[in-house]
Amino acid sequence: MSKLALLGGPSSVTAPLPLFRTIGRRERELVNEVLDNGLLSGFFGSWSPEFYGGAMVRRLEEHWATMFGARHAVSMNSATSGLIAAMGAIGIGPGDEVIVPPYTMSATAIAPLFYGGIPVFADIEAQTFCLDPAKVAALVSPRTKAIIAVNLFGHPAPLAELRALADKHGISLVEDNAQGILARESGRYAGTIGHIGVFSLNVHKHIQAGEGGICTTDDPALALRLQAIRNHGENVVNAAGITDLTNMVGFNFRMTELSAAVGLAQLEKVEDLVAGRQALARDLSAGLTGLPGVTPPEVRAGCEHVYYVLALRIDEGALGLSRDLFVKAVEAEGIPLYAGYINPLYRLPMFQQRIAIGGGGFPFSLDPGRTYADGLCPVTERMHDEQFVGYEICAYDPTPEQVAQMVAGVRKVVENRRELSERAA
Numbered sequence: 385m386s387k388l389a390l391l392g393g394p395s396s397v398t399a400p401l402p403l404f405r406t407i408g409r410r411e412r413e414l415v416n417e418v419l420d421n422g423l424l425s426g427f428f429g430s431w432s433p434e435f436y437g438g439a440m441v442r443r444l445e446e447h448w449a450t451m452f453g454a455r456h457a458v459s460m461n462s463a464t465s466g467l468i469a470a471m472g473a474i475g476i477g478p479g480d481e482v483i484v485p486p487y488t489m490s491a492t493a494i495a496p497l498f499y500g501g502i503p504v505f506a507d508i509e510a511q512t513f514c515l516d517p518a519k520v521a522a523l524v525s526p527r528t529k530a531i532i533a534v535n536l537f538g539h540p541a542p543l544a545e546l547r548a549l550a551d552k553h554g555i556s557l558v559e560d561n562a563q564g565i566l567a568r569e570s571g572r573y574a575g576t577i578g579h580i581g582v583f584s585l586n587v588h589k590h591i592q593a594g595e596g597g598i599c600t601t602d603d604p605a606l607a608l609r610l611q612a613i614r615n616h617g618e619n620v621v622n623a624a625g626i627t628d629l630t631n632m633v634g635f636n637f638r639m640t641e642l643s644a645a646v647g648l649a650q651l652e653k654v655e656d657l658v659a660g661r662q663a664l665a666r667d668l669s670a671g672l673t674g675l676p677g678v679t680p681p682e683v684r685a686g687c688e689h690v691y692y693v694l695a696l697r698i699d700e701g702a703l704g705l706s707r708d709l710f711v712k713a714v715e716a717e718g719i720p721l722y723a724g725y726i727n728p729l730y731r732l733p734m735f736q737q738r739i740a741i742g743g744g745g746f747p748f749s750l751d752p753g754r755t756y757a758d759g760l761c762p763v764t765e766r767m768h769d770e771q772f773v774g775y776e777i778c779a780y781d782p783t784p785e786q787v788a789q790m791v792a793g794v795r796k797v798v799e800n801r802r803e804l805s806e807r808a809a
């Protein structure tokens with residue numbers, strides 16, 4: 385009998401991986417504070433102290449701003465809402481181009497569309513899966529209004545370089561930092577280097593509130609515009625002294641007191657939670673170092689990676705196995721790896737058929753020459769179609785024994801790759 389689980393042998397991981405669950409006593413305490421008080425949301429959609437939300441929302445925002453050294457933190461009901469609000473606050477309008485990576489969750493690229501903005505896809509760097517600044521620079525045009533950098537998998541994009549590029553052209557840098565809480569570049573927190581940073585508190589992240597998002601900014605005018613878009617801003621522009629009505633059409637993107645209570649309790653322990661995820665990722669990376677054709681995550685000099693996802697690269701030639709067969713064999717060992725992350729976003733029907741807002745092609749109709757054909761971002765396509773293999777660091781909480789079993793399982797697949805490829809042929 386083969387040693388490989390895929391070929392009938394025993395699997396390396398002998399018990400299901402526990403899930404990463406971090407809700408505890410402090411979350412209950414703060415939620416109970418809200419329940420005892422009975423005010424589950426403190427927002428009013430009109431000009432008053434309550435325009436800025438309830439007591440727990442404000443405590444969360446204050447704590448967040450202090451922690452990240454940002455002048456303002458504006459909570460939202462999700463990072464998706466935060467990205468949309470950010471596009472509104474910086475003044476995106478019909479036909480404006482916004483440079484985005486294609487390898488990210490879809491919210492990054494759809495946020496500009498709500499204001500008629502056109503997503504322009506720039507390719508990524510293979511080592512970190514984040515935007516390649518040279519590719520971004522080559523795409524800046526007179527219509528470019530913003531860049532959205534994604535700190536993908538918890539690794540900072542080249543933020544200082546992108547900020548310098550944005551400043552040079554007088555455009556905005558927005559950071560989609562949904563996956564990168566406490567990541568740093570040259571000691572500065574990801575999410576605070578762009579004009580606006582957007583964090584996620586959805587259930588899958590290092591810290592969570594079920595759903596939720598936070599925008600950070602040092603610019604008080606942008607903070608006010610974010611607050612207005614969050615909460616029916618059209619009603620308050622006169623009272624708030626907002627004279628530029630661009631995008632002052634508000635939504636209800638408000639966070640509840642209950643979510644804020646959970647978010648605050650989680651924020652209080654974020655350093656420990658992130659350090660635990662980093663230790664896990666480093667143990668797995670160390671265990672997988674030196675295998676032929678398997679490259680553990682690379683960290684750019686001066687960066688702190690927080691490993692939302694452990695992103696491996698597979699070189700099929702050096703490994704002597706197809707990536708997909710490798711993943712199948714590793715999965716059979718009880719290790720939930722997956723091949724490819726999110727299909728490069730320009731392959732979505734929305735971009736292929738150029739239908740987004742209404743059925744008439746808006747806003748793509750404002751930019752008739754642009755195509756979203758395959759080949760647009762070859763590095764992204766190569767990573768997705770051939771090389772990327774991921775493991776969700778924030779989904780599972782394996783014991784040290786299981787970490788050793790996981791490493792042994794991957795090593796077993798690599799050691800037995802010849803048998804595997806012969807049996808698969």
Ligand SMILES: Cc1ncc(COP(=O)(O)O)c(C=O)c1O
Nearest residue numbers: 462463464489491562584585586
């Ligand atoms: C990179 C990225 N951007 C944006 C989002 C959207 O976050 P939310 O679910 O809080 O709206 C996510 C969520 O997974 C994400 O990973």
